[in-house]
Amino acid sequence: MTAPGGISVSARDLTRRFGDFVAVNRVTFDVRRGEVFGFLGPNGAGKSTTIRMLCGLLAPTAGEATVAGFDLRTQAESVKTRIGYMSQRFSLYEDLTVEENIDFFGGIYRIPSGRKRERKEWAIRMAGLSDHVRTRVAHLSGGWKQRLALGCAILHEPPILFLDEPTSGTDPISRRSFWDLIYSLSGGGTTVFLTTHHMDEAEYCDRLGLVYRGELVAMGSPRELKDGFPVERAEGIAPTLEDVFVSLVEGMDRAAGPVAEVRG
Amino acid sequence: MVERIRHMLVKEFLQLFRDRHMLRILILPPLLQILVFGYAVTTNVRNATTVVVDLDRTASSRDLLSRFFSSGHFRLVRETADFREAGELMNRGDAGVILHIAHGFEGALRSNRTGDLQVIVDGTDSNTASIVLSYAARITAEYSGGVRLLRMERHPVPFPGPPSVSIASRAWFNENLESRFTFLPGIIAFIVMLVTVMLTSMAVVREREIGTLEQILVTPITPAEYILGKTLPFALVGFGEILLVATVGVLWFDLPFRGSLLLLFISSGLFLSTALGIGLLISTVSRTQQQALLTMFLYFMPAVLLSGFLFPIANMPPAAQGLTYLNPLRYYLVILRGVFLKGVGVRVLWPQMAALLLLGVATLAVATRRFRKTLA
Numbered sequence: 001m002t003a004p005g006g007i008s009v010s011a012r013d014l015t016r017r018f019g020d021f022v023a024v025n026r027v028t029f030d031v032r033r034g035e036v037f038g039f040l041g042p043n044g045a046g047k048s049t050t051i052r053m054l055c056g057l058l059a060p061t062a063g064e065a066t067v068a069g070f071d072l073r074t075q076a077e078s079v080k081t082r083i084g085y086m087s088q089r090f091s092l093y094e095d096l097t098v099e100e101n102i103d104f105f106g107g108i109y110r111i112p113s114g115r116k117r118e119r120k121e122w123a124i125r126m127a128g129l130s131d132h133v134r135t136r137v138a139h140l141s142g143g144w145k146q147r148l149a150l151g152c153a154i155l156h157e158p159p160i161l162f163l164d165e166p167t168s169g170t171d172p173i174s175r176r177s178f179w180d181l182i183y184s185l186s187g188g189g190t191t192v193f194l195t196t197h198h199m200d201e202a203e204y205c206d207r208l209g210l211v212y213r214g215e216l217v218a219m220g221s222p223r224e225l226k227d228g229f230p231v232e233r234a235e236g237i238a239p240t241l242e243d244v245f246v247s248l249v250e251g252m253d254r255a256a257g258p259v260a261e262v263r264g
Numbered sequence: 265m266v267e268r269i270r271h272m273l274v275k276e277f278l279q280l281f282r283d284r285h286m287l288r289i290l291i292l293p294p295l296l297q298i299l300v301f302g303y304a305v306t307t308n309v310r311n312a313t314t315v316v317v318d319l320d321r322t323a324s325s326r327d328l329l330s331r332f333f334s335s336g337h338f339r340l341v342r343e344t345a346d347f348r349e350a351g352e353l354m355n356r357g358d359a360g361v362i363l364h365i366a367h368g369f370e371g372a373l374r375s376n377r378t379g380d381l382q383v384i385v386d387g388t389d390s391n392t393a394s395i396v397l398s399y400a401a402r403i404t405a406e407y408s409g410g411v412r413l414l415r416m417e418r419h420p421v422p423f424p425g426p427p428s429v430s431i432a433s434r435a436w437f438n439e440n441l442e443s444r445f446t447f448l449p450g451i452i453a454f455i456v457m458l459v460t461v462m463l464t465s466m467a468v469v470r471e472r473e474i475g476t477l478e479q480i481l482v483t484p485i486t487p488a489e490y491i492l493g494k495t496l497p498f499a500l501v502g503f504g505e506i507l508l509v510a511t512v513g514v515l516w517f518d519l520p521f522r523g524s525l526l527l528l529f530i531s532s533g534l535f536l537s538t539a540l541g542i543g544l545l546i547s548t549v550s551r552t553q554q555q556a557l558l559t560m561f562l563y564f565m566p567a568v569l570l571s572g573f574l575f576p577i578a579n580m581p582p583a584a585q586g587l588t589y590l591n592p593l594r595y596y597l598v599i600l601r602g603v604f605l606k607g608v609g610v611r612v613l614w615p616q617m618a619a620l621l622l623l624g625v626a627t628l629a630v631a632t633r634r635f636r637k638t639l640a
């Protein structure tokens with residue numbers, strides 16, 4: 001299932017252009033098996049574009065990537081059976097019920113009929129929707145929708161999970177229980193690649209990549225990042241991830257000069 | 265493959281039957297259209313509103329005029345001696361026809377001269393006007409024939425009348441030239457096209473809009489499976505519409521069905537494949553459902569005008585005639601009229617069927633290619 005050395009996702013100089021605009025610029029990173037890897041960056045940094053390339057939804061302009069040991073360009077079909085994806089926007093069928101959505105995605109993933117029932121019950125329990133099996137998804141609240149979307153994305157038990165801003169638009173309690181879920185999945189060996197623009201949430205990740213204007217500007221565990229980038233603070237308090245990020249970004253903007261500023 | 269398509273089908277039908285608005289669109293407009301074309305739209309003229317200005321007031325003039333009203337094509341609304349009043353009625357639209365007989369009509373006939381009948385029609389509706397004039401010509405010719413016979417009887421000497429040719433006319437396949445029999449089969453084509461193109465393009469664009477398309481595309485589903493799963497349900501809906509409209513046409517409007525049901529279904533399948541292909545194509549050039557709807561109407565209007573439904577293809581300028589060869593409606597209309605009215609089979613209709621097959625394969629191929637491209 002996994003590439004040698006326990007690498008689940010590997011990107012080398014991955015690049016995507018839209019016309020002249022470079023949305024993702026020569027990004028290189030590895031994600032280890034069972035790791036919770038976070039892409040942290042402001043809106044428009046290129047997080048979604050990266051994730052969509054890794055899921056085979058968008059062809060890279062240049063560079064290479066392997067997912068679960070399969071080449072994204074040549075073995076996309078093998079990649080697709082081994083990943084789960086939750087997009088930034090909620091994207092289940094609102095006019096179908098909870099159960100119908102699960103049955104549909106279970107069918108599309110061709111889950112063996114022996115396991116189908118079990119997986120369905122698991123997803124319903126995991127999302128806490130046992131009392132709402134026949135409720136139309138449109139009538140569910142944000143937190144429930146999000147957990148149902150996660151359930152549908154992992155019905156087929158993929159070893160790698162891509163989550164694009166999974167907690168945006170949910171309340172703190174839902175967010176909390178969502179992270180519990182992510183940890184339990186990762187504890188079971190699932191690799192989780194997620195994006196976020198919440199600094200506090202980034203702290204929960206095993207490792208982080210900081211992205212800005214399509215470039216990966218730093219990478220490491222939250223601890224390493226905070227220790228590795230000395231930031232002056234008047235009171236001598238330990239720097240937060242935000243401090244690290246802001247100082248890096250300011251450095252970049254200064255280097256790029258006023259011309260690049262216009263593009264921002 | 266089959267399993268995935270089955271799930272797509274189930275999902276698509278669940279969504280369709282849950283959408284009350286869409287269901288109404290599927291059932292009401294087709295019924296409305298068939299009622300409109302069955303009842304209201306008829307090129308046969310009945311009860312044309314007529315004013316009589318009979319200044320002769322003789323047995324002969326009354327005899328001639330009564331023939332107009334007993335034909336059923338004309339209805340008397342006013343009799344007047346004032347020609348200006350008649351003109352006023354036509355101005356106001358209360359009369360479409362003026363029948364005017366001047367003094368001395370009977371006298372002229374008696375003395376073996378020609379009697380004059382003036383027929384004035386409202387030319388603002390040129391179509392109705394020319395039909396009314398043809399009725400008037402027929403009725404007058406019959407009357408003249410009678411007058412001529414009388415004269416021959418009265419003058420048994422060999423009458424030097426002109427040698428004449430008489431027409432024995434018969435309209436095959438539609439004996440009474442009922443215009444609704446011409447229109448109803450065509451309505452099937454329009455409804456099926458409208459519904460399938462609309463449903464397909466809207467369904468695909470909606471999935472793109474709400475993001476579920478992306479969610480499906482990360483699964484191992486193949487483009488072929490997705491496209492089949494997305495078009496097959498609407499092909500079934502299309503067949504349902506054909507049955508609905510055909511049943512109402514045959515049972516309610518006595519539309520004859522003289523051909524083979526199997527042939528109808530096979531040809532409809534061929535036609536549907538082009539319609540679905542067009543729907544899919546439209547979905548690839550539209551970002552929103554509104555755009556899809558607009559694009560569909562932009563396609564639909566010329567498609568109907570260039571189908572031969574309202575305007576004979578033979579009358580079109582050569583460039584337009586060339587375009588009609590690319591129009592699936594053109595072929596399907598011939599097939600529908602052939603199957604319903606003429607009762608002809610494959611032996612006659614194979615060129616149309618072959619054309620539909622060709623168009624169907626071509627549109628689906630192009631649509632699939634474009635569809636794949638828009639995904640990456």
Ligand SMILES: Nc1ncnc2c1ncn2[C@@H]1O[C@H](COP(=O)(O)OP(=O)(O)O)[C@@H](O)[C@H]1O
Nearest residue numbers: 018022023041042043044045046047048049050
């Ligand atoms: N399909 C597209 N066409 C053109 N530009 C795009 C497209 N998708 C994304 N972009 C641009 O690429 C940049 C990065 O977008 P995205 O990856 O969505 O950022 P993030 O997810 O980090 O907020 C943005 O400036 C966005 O406008």
Ligand SMILES: [Mg+2]
Nearest residue numbers: 047048049088
């Ligand atoms: Mg994003």
